[in-house]
Amino acid sequence: QSVLTQPPSVSAAPGQKVTISCSGSSSNIGNNYVSWYQQFPGTAPKLLIYDNNKRPSGIPDRFSGTKSGTSATSATLGITGLQTGDEADYYCGTWDNILNTGVFGGGTKLTVL
Amino acid sequence: QITLKESGPTLVKPTQTLTLTCTLSGFSLSTGGVGVGWIRQPPGKALEWLALIFWDDDKRYSPSLESRLTITKDTSKNQVVLTMTNMDPVDTATYYCAHRLSAQNYDYWGQGTLVTVSS
Numbered sequence: 001q002s003v004l005t006q007p008p009s010v011s012a013a014p015g016q017k018v019t020i021s022c023s024g025s026s027s028n029i030g031n032n033y034v035s036w037y038q039q040f041p042g043t044a045p046k047l048l049i050y051d052n053n054k055r056p057s058g059i060p061d062r063f064s065g066t067k068s069g070t071s072a073t074s075a076t077l078g079i080t081g082l083q084t085g086d087e088a089d090y091y092c093g094t095w096d097n098i099l100n101t102g103v104f105g106g107g108t109k110l111t112v113l
Numbered sequence: 114q115i116t117l118k119e120s121g122p123t124l125v126k127p128t129q130t131l132t133l134t135c136t137l138s139g140f141s142l143s144t145g146g147v148g149v150g151w152i153r154q155p156p157g158k159a160l161e162w163l164a165l166i167f168w169d170d171d172k173r174y175s176p177s178l179e180s181r182l183t184i185t186k187d188t189s190k191n192q193v194v195l196t197m198t199n200m201d202p203v204d205t206a207t208y209y210c211a212h213r214l215s216a217q218n219y220d221y222w223g224q225g226t227l228v229t230v231s232s
Binding site: 032033043044046050094095100101104105106 | 150152159160161162165173174175176177209214215216217218219220222223224225
């Protein structure tokens with residue numbers, strides 16, 4: 001059971017937009033930055049979004065991150081203009097101040113139909 | 114260019130101690146602000162954060178594994194070493210080391226090394 005809750009899977013058609021949610025609490029998302037990672041089978045995760053909404057160099061602006069909700073305890077990854085090459089697993093991550101540990105979501109498998 | 118590479122045994126027996134080495138290139142752990150973390154991923158499962166070491170030798174551990182983990186650095190070799198005692202089959206996973214960009218953000222990852230725990 002992950003500290004951060006993500007939907008197991010999402011799907012959308014090519015060219016469409018999809019959002020992936022990451023729900024936590026005040027001890028993690030509510031008071032810390034959120035990062036998002038993309039992982040293809042058999043490869044290491046790749047940083048897509050850091051500090052809630054910043055993109056590392058080389059990450060296209062089709063990828064965006066937001067943090068919202070009551071007391072900002074949820075974060076969302078948005079992907080526009082979906083491509084078949086976006087099919088991957090996506091993970092959110094942050095720090096938890098009570099557990100005093102890094103935490104990740106359970107991951108979301110994106111299918112581009 | 115920042116790269117990280119994990120090395121260590123691919124197979125360990127239950128109760129043995131695992132020692133993994135992360136060799137760093139393109140940055141130094143003696144530089145202020147730098148951190149290197151370890152994250153693992155059991156086959157088909159989610160990422161699990163394990164430990165983090167900073168340039169000033171400050172360390173953080175996953176509370177659930179803290180009694181079994183030790184993270185150290187060798188600045189002269191530009192390496193970070195993770196040891197995990199009393200290995201169990203449930204510890205079978207791909208172990209990654211990663212460069213900490215800031216906070217809990219990891220921007221460069223090693224390729225990972227699959228460690229299987231089996232007798």
